[in-house]
Amino acid sequence: MLQAIDRYGNKVTLFTKSFQEIVDIKKSEQDFLCPVCKGAVYIRAGKKVIPHFAHRSIKECRSFEGGEGVYHEQGKMLLFKWLREQNLAVQLEPYVKEIKQRPDLLLNIGKKRIAIEYQCATISPEVLKARTEGYRSIGITPLWVLGAKHLQRSSTNKLRVNTFIQFFIHQFSLDISPRIFFLCPSTKQIIIVQDLYMVTKQSALGILTAHTLPQVSFLELFQDTLFTREKLYTLWDKEKLVFRTKPRNRLSNQELRWHRWLYSKNLYLHTLPSIIYLPLRSQIIMQSPLWKWQSRWVIEQLVWCKIGGAINIESQAPIIHQNSRSNEDFPLISDTYNPLQEYMSILHQLCIFRQQSITTFVKQSAIYFPTTIDEAVAADKRLLRKLKKQNKGMFRR
Known part of the structure; x- marks a missing residue:
């Protein structure tokens, strides 16, 4: 500990004193007490040790933090x-x-x-x-x-x-x-x-x-x-390219299940729409990876929505709850943005959906599916260039 109590009840902080002052205190053979348990402590100081106090005997003390x-x-x-x-x-x-x-x-x-x-x-x-x-x-x-x-x-x-x-x-x-x-x-x-x-x-x-x-x-x-939009989406352009093209010789069980799900839909990584795997601040609360939950949301919900049809994200709250982590995993986060709302706001900026209310979005255009890896990479770049040109930030307030 860095502080102790002297015989007069005053707190003594060693590191604020000069080397000679510490030497003089040690020579005086003063008694010092732990400010919490009132047990006896002594001075430890030297060329390789930060001046501090240590308990004379090992005992239960709430102030004791061994191995700091x-x-x-x-x-x-x-x-x-x-x-x-x-x-x-x-x-x-x-x-x-x-x-x-x-x-x-x-x-x-x-x-x-x-x-x-x-x-x-x-x-x-x-x-x-x-x-x-x-x-x-x-x-x-x-x-x-x-x-x-x-x-x-x-x-x-x-x-x-x-x-x-x-x-x-x-x-x-x-x-x-x-x-x-x-x-x-x-x-x-x-x-x-x-x-x-x-x-x-x-x-x-x-x-x-x-x-x-x-x-x-x-x-x-x-x-x-x-991040400025230009900076964020320039960085994400590299991440998107890796996502599309990196060799996948070894797949985790989660990735393997996802690829099998894609195959069941007659889809492959290179045929996924470019709106899948977009950056979100609120992804920090999600247990499910970006590519997984965004692909399921797009393919199972948005693709089947007709142009002019509405999607109410409030009714889809279980999707977030099922894919998000416990609040106990983030004890220092007091509040966070809704990932689904943040994601749909991006699709609003891309004019794929129009935001009608806080929770309702109306489909404006069809979702494009590339057929080759070259088409997919080109489509990714076009989409990210479009996002860079937007006037407003991701969710500036």
């Missing part, structure tokens, strides 16, 4: 100093008695309280959910920052978003895009990944912005930087 490591301690100190330098009311490792939890940092901005957790080790979703619900139960907003060692980029705008990282996707409201926060103590950078579009179950497109801590304020972390 230097990386975690450095990150916690950086965040504390950064917030304090902005003249913000921040506490280091406070113990919140009402819920018996101790966040790394507790920040007060006006009437709002924010618990900041710097998470480096892998934890279970049950622990994350329990701690998040604990904070919310007393009106504290949780903010989880991942250690940058969890950030794996495959290109400038593409990264691996495995199941563990997906737990830490924040979406505070529909007015702010989904985002993940990372902190690297070595470079003193905070990295924000926002405007996420899931490509596969474990990869996503996003805008990655790195800030050196002294050059950014806390409130600036919540500003939206969104």
